[in-house]
Amino acid sequence: MIVLGFALLLYVIAAVMIGMVARRDRSLVGQGFAEAKDQFLAILPALTVGILGAGFVAALLPPELAETYLGDGSGAAGYAIAYVIGAVTPGGPVVGFALGAAAIKAGASVPIVVVYVTAWALVSLNRLLIWELATVPKKIIVERLIVSAPIPILTGLAVSVFV
Amino acid sequence: MAGPNRTPLHKDVGFLFILVLSVGAATGVYMRDGWDRFRAILIDDAVLWLTVLPKVAAGVLVAAFLRILLPKEVVARWIGERSGLRGLFVATLAGAIIPGGPMTIFPIATALYLSGADRGSTVAFITAWLTIGINRAIVWELSFFGAEFVILRTLISLPVPILCGLAARMLPGRTEEERAADKAKPKPEIKE
Numbered sequence: 001m002i003v004l005g006f007a008l009l010l011y012v013i014a015a016v017m018i019g020m021v022a023r024r025d026r027s028l029v030g031q032g033f034a035e036a037k038d039q040f041l042a043i044l045p046a047l048t049v050g051i052l053g054a055g056f057v058a059a060l061l062p063p064e065l066a067e068t069y070l071g072d073g074s075g076a077a078g079y080a081i082a083y084v085i086g087a088v089t090p091g092g093p094v095v096g097f098a099l100g101a102a103a104i105k106a107g108a109s110v111p112i113v114v115v116y117v118t119a120w121a122l123v124s125l126n127r128l129l130i131w132e133l134a135t136v137p138k139k140i141i142v143e144r145l146i147v148s149a150p151i152p153i154l155t156g157l158a159v160s161v162f163v
Numbered sequence: 164m165a166g167p168n169r170t171p172l173h174k175d176v177g178f179l180f181i182l183v184l185s186v187g188a189a190t191g192v193y194m195r196d197g198w199d200r201f202r203a204i205l206i207d208d209a210v211l212w213l214t215v216l217p218k219v220a221a222g223v224l225v226a227a228f229l230r231i232l233l234p235k236e237v238v239a240r241w242i243g244e245r246s247g248l249r250g251l252f253v254a255t256l257a258g259a260i261i262p263g264g265p266m267t268i269f270p271i272a273t274a275l276y277l278s279g280a281d282r283g284s285t286v287a288f289i290t291a292w293l294t295i296g297i298n299r300a301i302v303w304e305l306s307f308f309g310a311e312f313v314i315l316r317t318l319i320s321l322p323v324p325i326l327c328g329l330a331a332r333m334l335p336g337r338t339e340e341e342r343a344a345d346k347a348k349p350k351p352e353i354k355e
Contacts, residue, residue: 010221010301017228028231036227040220046178047219047306048212053185054307055208059200060188090180094303098181101307114316117304121293126176135269136289140276144286147330151294151323158319 050098057098058105070108070116078112083152086119089126096120110163115156122148215306222302229260248325254284255324258291260298268292287328294320 021028070078089096100113100120123145132141172178193201254275261268268289276285292299295317304313 007218007221010218010225014221014224014228017225017232021228021231032224032228032231035230036220036223039223039227043219043223043302045172046175046181047215047303049178049182049185051212051215051306052205052208053181053188055204055211056185056188056192059196059204060191090176094178095181097304097307104308104312110312110315113312114319117316118294118320122290131269136273137276140272140282140285143282143331143334144289144327146334147286147327148290151327155316155319155323159315162315162319 046094050094054098054102054105058102066103066106066108070103070112072109074109074112078109079115079153079156082112082116082156083119086116086152087123087125089116089120089124096124111156111160114159115152118155119152122151218305219302222298225301226298250280250284251287251325251328254280254288254328255291255295258288258324259295261292281332282334283328283332286331287324290327291324294323 018029018032021032068074069081074081086096089099096117100117103116104110104113128141128145189201192204258268261271272285272289275288276282280288300313300317304316
């Protein structure tokens with residue numbers, strides 16, 4: 001129900017924004033819809049493969065394995081493993097979320113999956129090497145990595161207080 | 164990102180990785196558990212896929228019209244100067260709400276930095292996009308996890324960009340000469 005309400009809210013927000021754009025310049029509305037359609041079609045392949053794949057990956061992962069290494073009882077080792085796997089998981093919006101969801105289905109604990117998702121977001125080596133290194137000054141990259149290094153662990157610990 | 168600048172699928176490392184993994188896992192399930200299990204999982208996933216599509220459609224609509232309502236020059240003006248804690252908040256907000264992929268965000272961050280944003284604001288902007296980006300959370304994360312997971316993770320991560328920006332400002336080094344040298348480099352083209 002929460003998810004349904006959330007989708008509805010999004011459509012309301014979209015409608016308001018379309019109204020604001022229409023008041024500014026009616027011709028921009030068509031442009032907005034065209035951009036939205038392009039992005040939707042661009043997202044579709046990865047989303048489809050990711051969702052279909054996540055179910056199979058979860059089914060294939062032995063539950064004992066996920067529970068032992070990434071479950072509630074895995075402690076500091078689980079955090080470390082999740083961090084390293086997150087850093088080497090390729091970037092792109094779908095991979096980390098698909099694998100994280102598969103791990104939860106297979107018995108991994110929520111804080112450890114948060115460590116994984118955050119490490120993948122902040123320090124994914126693949127995204128860094130392909131995109132960030134190509135466009136951002138190296139000093140900024142180094143500084144960003146230094147201050148980001150402890151964040152996945154801290155976020156996971158903070159989440160563990162609530163679940 | 165939409166448009167012709169998107170990486171073609173056959174060159175998209177992330178997509179190829181997930182494709183190989185998915186086909187491999189599906190084959191593995193079929194070999195180990197047989198057709199019935201394979202079909203059951205496929206149907207479950209297909210139902211999930213169908214429930215996710217309307218959310219994705221709403222997400223891309225919001226993203227597209229936000230892009231029209233929020234021109235990049237306006238954002239650049241807000242964090243264009245050294246602006247203390249307020250600059251970090253504005254940079255964080257901008258990073259969280261600007262939709263886009265790495266091919267858009269990193270060049271924007273660099274442009275902001277080269278036009279006067281300090282390292283703290285620049286780091287806060289990138290970190291916000293990576294950890295609490297609204298577009299990514301709605302279109303992608305919500306598709307794979309439940310709303311509770313997404314909301315909890317995002318709320319906990321809210322202070323992260325500010326903290327990273329503050330920490331970046333406290334790092335040693337970076338003289339004004341180095342900053343000037345950075346600025347002398349040719350500006351990268353900002354691609355939409």
